[in-house]
Amino acid sequence: MAVIELQHVTKKYATLVANKDISITIQPGELVGLIGENGAGKSTLIKQLLGLEHVTSGQINIFDSQLGTPKLRQLVGVMQQTDMVIRNVKVNDILQWAHALYQHPLAVNEVLKITDLAAQKNQYITELSGGQLRRLSFGLAIIGQPQLLLLDEPTVGMDVLNRKRFWDYVRQLQQAGTTIIVTSHYLDEIADTVNRLLILKHGQLTFDGTLIELQQQINKTVIDFESAQQLGTAFNTDQNILNWYQLGNHYKVEVTNSDEWLQTYAEQLPAFTGLQIKATSLTEIMTNMLEEK
Amino acid sequence: MNVLINQFTFDFKRDYLRNKSFVFFNLLMPAIFYLLFTKILLKQAPAEFLQTYAISMLVYSISITAFFSLARLLNEDQTNNFQQLLTLMPASRKSYFISLGLLTTIMNLTAALLILLLAIGVNHINITFGQICLTLIAVILVQIPILLAGAIIGLIVKSKNIDAVGNLLVFPLAIISGLWWPLNMLPTWVQGIGKLTPQYLMNDVIIKVLTQHGAILNSGLKLGGWFIIFMIGLGIIEKRKLGK
Numbered sequence: 001m002a003v004i005e006l007q008h009v010t011k012k013y014a015t016l017v018a019n020k021d022i023s024i025t026i027q028p029g030e031l032v033g034l035i036g037e038n039g040a041g042k043s044t045l046i047k048q049l050l051g052l053e054h055v056t057s058g059q060i061n062i063f064d065s066q067l068g069t070p071k072l073r074q075l076v077g078v079m080q081q082t083d084m085v086i087r088n089v090k091v092n093d094i095l096q097w098a099h100a101l102y103q104h105p106l107a108v109n110e111v112l113k114i115t116d117l118a119a120q121k122n123q124y125i126t127e128l129s130g131g132q133l134r135r136l137s138f139g140l141a142i143i144g145q146p147q148l149l150l151l152d153e154p155t156v157g158m159d160v161l162n163r164k165r166f167w168d169y170v171r172q173l174q175q176a177g178t179t180i181i182v183t184s185h186y187l188d189e190i191a192d193t194v195n196r197l198l199i200l201k202h203g204q205l206t207f208d209g210t211l212i213e214l215q216q217q218i219n220k221t222v223i224d225f226e227s228a229q230q231l232g233t234a235f236n237t238d239q240n241i242l243n244w245y246q247l248g249n250h251y252k253v254e255v256t257n258s259d260e261w262l263q264t265y266a267e268q269l270p271a272f273t274g275l276q277i278k279a280t281s282l283t284e285i286m287t288n289m290l291e292e293k
Numbered sequence: 294m295n296v297l298i299n300q301f302t303f304d305f306k307r308d309y310l311r312n313k314s315f316v317f318f319n320l321l322m323p324a325i326f327y328l329l330f331t332k333i334l335l336k337q338a339p340a341e342f343l344q345t346y347a348i349s350m351l352v353y354s355i356s357i358t359a360f361f362s363l364a365r366l367l368n369e370d371q372t373n374n375f376q377q378l379l380t381l382m383p384a385s386r387k388s389y390f391i392s393l394g395l396l397t398t399i400m401n402l403t404a405a406l407l408i409l410l411l412a413i414g415v416n417h418i419n420i421t422f423g424q425i426c427l428t429l430i431a432v433i434l435v436q437i438p439i440l441l442a443g444a445i446i447g448l449i450v451k452s453k454n455i456d457a458v459g460n461l462l463v464f465p466l467a468i469i470s471g472l473w474w475p476l477n478m479l480p481t482w483v484q485g486i487g488k489l490t491p492q493y494l495m496n497d498v499i500i501k502v503l504t505q506h507g508a509i510l511n512s513g514l515k516l517g518g519w520f521i522i523f524m525i526g527l528g529i530i531e532k533r534k535l536g537k
Contacts, residue, residue, distance in 0.1 A: 050381060051380075052377070052380070052381075068380070070383050073381065073382055073383040074383050076381075078381045080374060080377070080378075080381075082374055083374075084373050084374045084375055084378060085373050086307065086369070086370070086373055086375055087307065087369065088306070088307040088308065088311040088312060089303075089306075089307045093303060093306060093307070094303075096303075097299060097300075097302075097303040098382060100295070100296075100299040101296070101299065101382050101383045101384050102383060140378070140382075144382070144383070
């Protein structure tokens, strides 16, 4: 049984189409990255999954349950984009409150350990830093041991170490069978973590697949090397080269076929130092996509 | 029931035990006004005034609970996404509202006890234990319409305006409903309006219950009217919010 099934989901506001004919099926244990520029429709889609926004047309099924029902809320954990800052409430209070809501919750001390907030246990929420607030939101999302976890911009404000810990734990959750959907503008983190990408552009689903599939579809490889030779004339006439950049002796060449390029420059290769052949990064792909508006 | 107990424990800690503004605005301010008017400004005031003015300050405290404490709490919970969290977690919005109702009732009962104890202890008013109990029961019942009004304000007013709206409601209503000085000192047309306010009606019912003098049916029915109006208003607002 699929965890999430969206069929031809469209959301229209008065003058804006936020989502247009989106159909997605997500299976148990998938770790999915939902990405796109600001206003692409990611948050609207998340809100629709949570039952906070009605769809204009189409259908959404989560665990074959009706959206927003108590049964479904036991199964879904949510880390919203905006943190909750409540007066006169300590970290321990809100976790105890949340703990009592679930049928099979994690122990509060376990959540404090996972989120590295044990030292802030008796601190008021209003006294927490931005990163600590994000970790508390994560703690509230996982305390019910959800089968589906929705993470909206989870690492904003977190320091490097806590980001690493966070993604490590997310991978652990996935390995334990939790289905996870994450939106983030930190594309390197998404690329390193997820095993499926959904790209939204102007409310439409423009890509659904793995990063490797996306890179193959883009059909572009980046080659970095250093050389004292002047290669500009040759590069300008090479049909295989899409773009090239030179900074001193450092060259960066974007090609459609790296094997063909290696054959073409086989004679010069021994003189190239620090040669690196890399698939286009997700950040570069998304930057190009945004520039193609 | 467990969900309600959990919610109430959470709300009681944050908005009763740790809420400094509750101690100052709901308890100390009405108590200070009571002592100021009955011990300092009006020396040797008649016993009847000492008794009725205690109830006026009690009603004033209930107004503060509704338009400041409850309205601000609901407003903040809306702004800081706590109310949204209630709809995302297996919490219940119904339990949340019942919990806040219980919480504000306890606030009002605390204020009522404090004022009555001041009236007995400082102004030597004769009030029996039975009268105190009846007064507290009356407080529980008559506060409901104004708490609903406070909830409406908390849910519809923008957070930047919530304190200003609270001030605009509490102080003018306290004056025109005769809580601060006798209503007959005001122009006749203002008196007409004042006698329809929930504050005047609450004051009238509680005084009559405390003194066991006069019928409460007329004011009680009018309060019932306010209850229906505010209940319908709150129902419409909730329906709109949940239907979004």
